[in-house]
Amino acid sequence: MRGRCPLLPFVLLAATAACRENSLPVADSRNRTLEAGRRIFEQKCVSCHNRNGDGKTITAGRFPYANLIDGKWHGDGSPASIERQVRRGHDPMPKFEGKLTDEEIREVVAYVVELSRRAEKRNREETKK
Numbered sequence: 001m002r003g004r005c006p007l008l009p010f011v012l013l014a015a016t017a018a019c020r021e022n023s024l025p026v027a028d029s030r031n032r033t034l035e036a037g038r039r040i041f042e043q044k045c046v047s048c049h050n051r052n053g054d055g056k057t058i059t060a061g062r063f064p065y066a067n068l069i070d071g072k073w074h075g076d077g078s079p080a081s082i083e084r085q086v087r088r089g090h091d092p093m094p095k096f097e098g099k100l101t102d103e104e105i106r107e108v109v110a111y112v113v114e115l116s117r118r119a120e121k122r123n124r125e126e127t128k129k
């Protein structure tokens, strides 16, 4: 324990508290978006894309790009290209333009991005082991 700054825990605590206060509203609205996106995904997308997004379903299993969590995209994987696919569809995926509001599309796209980001993180951690 020699050389350890006795104040460090308090400094860290204060810093975390300060950060939390600043970032709460942003985190809150982001969580609301993701939560709304998850609900839409579960209603409209899981029949083909599966709950976890791997696309291993009877309907979509033979389409490699139906897997939303393998880091491989038909487009470039950006939110804009994901949004394009959701709006326009791509046989056999139906288009959701006009069926979901702009806000709902934004929410479900944010959720898909988050699903794939989490999967990527998991994969990185697994390869590190």
Ligand code: HEC
Pocket: 040, 041, 044, 045, 046, 047, 048, 049, 059, 060, 063, 064, 065, 066, 068, 072, 073, 074, 075, 076, 077, 081, 082, 085, 086, 090, 091, 092, 093, 094, 096, 108, 109, 112
């Ligand atoms: C009837 C089945 C079906 C439904 C419902 C469906 N999809 Fe798809 N989706 C697919 C298939 C099949 C593909 C792969 C087709 C292809 O090659 O582009 C795909 C591809 C995608 C892609 C990949 C785009 C890329 O660049 O690789 C995204 C993103 C996507 N779907 C999102 C969604 C979202 C979000 C929903 C719900 C709002 C949804 N899908 C509903 C079948 C479906």
